[in-house]
Amino acid sequence: MQEKQWIYKEVPLVEKIKTLSKTINVSTPTACLLLQRSIDDFPKAKHFFRAGLQQLHDPFQMRDMHKAAERLTEAVQKGQKILFYGDYDVDGTTSVSLLSGFFRNQSVPFEFYIPDRYSEGYGLSDKAVTYIIQQNIDLVITLDCGIKAVEKIARAKAAGVDFIVCDHHTPGASLPPAFAVLDPKRRDCPYPYKELSGCGVGFKLLQAYCRLNRIDEREVFKYLDLVAISIASDIVPITGENRILARFGLQQINKEARVGIQALINIAGLRPPLSISGIVFGIGPRINAAGRIGHAKEAVHLLLSEEEAEAKSLAKSIDTKNEQRKDYDTNTTDEVLAMIEEFGLQNRKTTVLYNPDWHKGVIGIVASRCIERYYRPTIILTQSQGKITGSARSVENYDIYTAIEACEDLLEQYGGHKYAAGLTLDQGNLEAFALRFEEVVSQSITQDLLTPKIYIDLKLSLDQINPNFYQVVQQMAPFGPENMQPVFVSEGVIDSGYARVLKDRHLKLKVKQANGQQVLDAIGFNMAGFYPLVASGRPFQVCYSIEENTYNGRTSLQLMLRDIKG
Known part of the structure; x- marks a missing residue:
């Protein structure tokens, strides 16, 4: 196993920890975790733990948003032909599903177009531009793509087609000649949050459209589940506005998932409540598999499905593609690793x-x-x-x-x-x-960059781990880039004599510290190589996050091991 470098985050001053602990009535380890995330007073803590949808930014702060919302309104009012164009990955397909679902509920006609990964490739394709011109489309909204499609949009514009670009990628030297370009990463865009997903930019357009047309914004909030899936799957930072969108989107998935998402949850065998990682490993790969093995429009049909039987059939088809994808993935990885050796x-x-x-x-x-x-x-x-x-x-x-x-x-x-x-x-x-x-x-590149790193929040004694501490840490979720699940280290740990290897790959043990009372289950996936060390009886250090494990109807805390050192 490749050795990993453990990097400890800076621990704040003891006085700061004590002050925050007292101010917001949390334990000193929790106060330390918050200070590491720049949360150092009551208002910031309240916003972090209790931020609501009212804290979302005004969509009209985004450059070109007035133009975009007005042009979309004009197209709807005049009955013009509208097409939603999205990429074939999760961010693109959820974006198309978001706008399609919203306008279907508003009884507005539209088309959508997802390019074929193999014959058209990423972004706005020449084939799509030809189709758009031939079909006399009046307005195209690109989602999760388009920011670099300068020549293709110019070609369509010359034929009388207007474009609204909704993208979150970094623009090139020049912007496309679209009617409006919505991208918080535009240099001239004053929008205060720069890390939206592509679906998040589409969501802001719908927010603006609702405000302009005096439609209750709760109509667009119904689609936060799709926004949350895009945020999780596109690996964007879960900070600021993304954190609010992801939190409420996850609540929606776990409270009353739409038919298509529920079908995916069922066929993936996922157990609610779903977290960001549940989407990353359970939902996202299945949606992606539609475009990797077949055509991604199947994923849009699933996400828009309102009939259980149809959703179940589409989810089964997509799951089959995901199994194929996993076979290709495993076999190819094995071949690559063998070639490196050979x-x-x-x-x-x-x-x-x-x-x-x-x-x-x-x-x-x-x-x-x-x-x-x-x-x-x-x-x-x-x-x-x-x-x-x-x-x-x-x-x-x-x-x-x-x-x-x-x-x-x-x-x-x-x-x-x-x-x-x-x-x-x-x-x-x-x-x-x-x-x-x-x-x-x-x-x-330096040798340091060639060494994998684990970033550690705190050292804990096992006796500090209890259900109350776990519940407070869980309130820091949703976890993801720039708000990662806290990682801890405990030293002087020994196995209680239960260490064993599961399926020749995974390590299962019960750990305790010499002077402590607490005995905790621990599991390390693909960590069987550490068995001789933990079974030797010698003390060792464990690096881990804390999770709940339910087995035979009993729920208990367990350590999800990240690494072990002697």
């Missing part, structure tokens, strides 16, 4: 591997899986339409986009951001690209 590539600073038979829909997932074993910038490549195409994934704090950019003379096209990118190249450039990329990364 070709003696273990000590490289990068992984760049190609096989024309690998499935294009899983190569991004496979790149991430490889990083779990070989922690370094990784590019997995396959063949598509006569070219080599690939997905790149990076390690923390290393900009893989810049490294790829240094090889651009060998590439047909590329795009992405710091941690994930896509690229296309000619067959003849493959070897030169792999060598150049290894050279570029080797010159710019």
Whole structure:
């Protein structure tokens, strides 16, 4: 197992901890966790724990929002042809479902269009522009894409089509010539929160539309479940406005899930209440599988479904695709890891591997899986339409986009951001690209960046862990990027003699400290390699988060292990 570096977050001054603990009546460990998140007084704590929908920002603070809401209103009032265009991933399909569901309830006619991952690729496609022009569409709303589709939107505009771009990606050098461009990452956009998902930007457009047309905003709040799924699956920060949207969206899913989402929950065998991680690992991959193995419009039909029988059938179809996706994913990952061994590539600073038979829909997932074993910038490549195409994934704090950019003379096209990118190249450039990329990364990456890290909030004694502490920590949810689930370390831990290995992979034990009263269950997935250490009787350190485990009708706290050190 690859050794991980434990990095302890700064512990605030004792006086600050005591003051906040007394002010808001929480334990000192809880006060410390809050101070680490810059929550240092009662008003901030109240907003963090109790923020409501009334705290959402005014949508008209976003650049071009007045224009967008007015143009959409005009299209509705004049009965113009409206088309919602979304990408084929979770963010795109939830965005299209959001606008489609809302306007269906308003009895407004519309069409939607999701591009095919394989024949059209990401974003606004040439095929789609041709369709839009041929169908005499008056207004297109792009969702989770469009910010870089300058030439394609210009072509459609020349044919008389108006566009409202709803995107959250960083714009290029020039904005597309759309009627309105809604993107909080525009340099000239004063919107106070910059990290919305694509679906979140679509939600703000609907909020503005409701206000302009005096429609009760609760009509758009009905779709917060879709916004929450997009926030979780697109791995955007769960801070500020996203945290409010995710919190209320999760409440909706857990209280009264819409028919299509409930069908996914049932077929995935998920147990409510769902958390962000439940969506990330249970719901998101199934929605994504529709576009990876088939066509993503199936996911939209499921999310819009109002009939249980139809939803059940669509969920079953999507689940079958997800099982296929998992097979491709597992097999391809095994092949990649075998190639690293076979070709003696273990000590490289990068992984760049190609096989024309690998499935294009899983190569991004496979790149991430490889990083779990070989922690370094990784590019997995396959063949598509006569070219080599690939997905790149990076390690923390290393900009893989810049490294790829240094090889651009060998590439047909590329795009992405710091941690994930896509690229296309000619067959003849493959070897030169792999060598150049290894050279570029080797010159710019440090050994520290090649070591996986675990960020630890606090050291705890096991006796400090009790249901009350757990419940307060849970109120800090929803957890996700920039508001991660707290991670703790306990030292001088010994196994109570129950340590065992499950399914040859997982570690199960009961832990206690020499001078403590508390005995707690602990489980470490894929951590069987630590069994000799914990079974030796010698004390060790555990790094973990705290979770509830229900077994045979009994619920108890358990440690979800992240790492163990002797």
